[in-house]
Amino acid sequence: MKYYKKIIGKRIYLSPINIDEVDSYIKWMNDETVAANFGEYHRMVSSKSDMKWIYEPPRDMHRYAVVLLDNDELIGSLSLHNIDNLNRNAFIGIFIGDAEQRGKGYGAEAIRLILNYGFKTINLHSIMLTVHSDNYAGIKCYKNVGFREVGRFPEVIFKDGKYVDKICMSILEHEFEK
Numbered sequence: 001m002k003y004y005k006k007i008i009g010k011r012i013y014l015s016p017i018n019i020d021e022v023d024s025y026i027k028w029m030n031d032e033t034v035a036a037n038f039g040e041y042h043r044m045v046s047s048k049s050d051m052k053w054i055y056e057p058p059r060d061m062h063r064y065a066v067v068l069l070d071n072d073e074l075i076g077s078l079s080l081h082n083i084d085n086l087n088r089n090a091f092i093g094i095f096i097g098d099a100e101q102r103g104k105g106y107g108a109e110a111i112r113l114i115l116n117y118g119f120k121t122i123n124l125h126s127i128m129l130t131v132h133s134d135n136y137a138g139i140k141c142y143k144n145v146g147f148r149e150v151g152r153f154p155e156v157i158f159k160d161g162k163y164v165d166k167i168c169m170s171i172l173e174h175e176f177e178k
């Protein structure tokens with residue numbers, strides 16, 4: 001089996017990444033919406049050697065494949081990274097690779113699964129993320145699952161000929177339980 005049902009939701013599950021599907025990730029790293037929102041659009045991603053995060057993830061990172069329960073189709077990736085066990089916090093990063101799979105609630109479901117795992121299994125207290133201020137779908141999705149804006153770095157991202165802000169968002173364990 002290509003994927004393992006490590007964290008199971010209603011319509012998707014989170015599995016350790018299967019590196020045999022590296023070509024899908026290379027394709028998505030060349031998707032303008034995914035790459036631009038990760039600040040990676042300026043970078044060339046064309047071969048396995050450009051995919052260090054798949055082959056050599058840092059020790060303080062959990063990297064998951066987001067997979068449909070119905071048919072085991074890979075639709076994206078989600079990470080819990082910069083895990084700080086002393087201060088009990090971490091960051092998340094996510095993309096749903098195929099444009100036609102976005103906006104169906106899969107992102108929100110995947111994030112709820114990782115928040116539950118982060119707070120209830122690995123005993124985190126706070127989970128954070130950053131998002132570009134022009135990423136309206138991302139911001140809405142994060143607010144839907146309980147993240148709130150806690151600050152922003154103004155005009156630090158140069159994108160499509162103009163500067164946009166980087167928004168910092170956070171959720172605490174008691175906010176998730178609500």
Ligand SMILES: CC(C)(COP(=O)(O)OP(=O)(O)OC[C@H]1O[C@@H](n2cnc3c(N)ncnc32)[C@H](O)[C@@H]1OP(=O)(O)O)[C@@H](O)C(=O)NCCC(=O)NCCS
Binds near residue numbers: 097
């Ligand atoms: C951000 C992302 C992970 C969210 O996943 P998703 O499955 O598309 O998200 P969801 O469907 O759960 O939620 C998206 C929400 O944004 C809303 N939305 C979509 N486009 C929007 C827009 N232009 N303006 C405002 N809201 C928008 C949707 O209606 C939905 O809200 P609702 O459920 O209240 O109706 C996904 O869109 C994605 O991968 N985007 C490209 C890469 C990316 O931006 N990664 C995040 C970097 S921080």
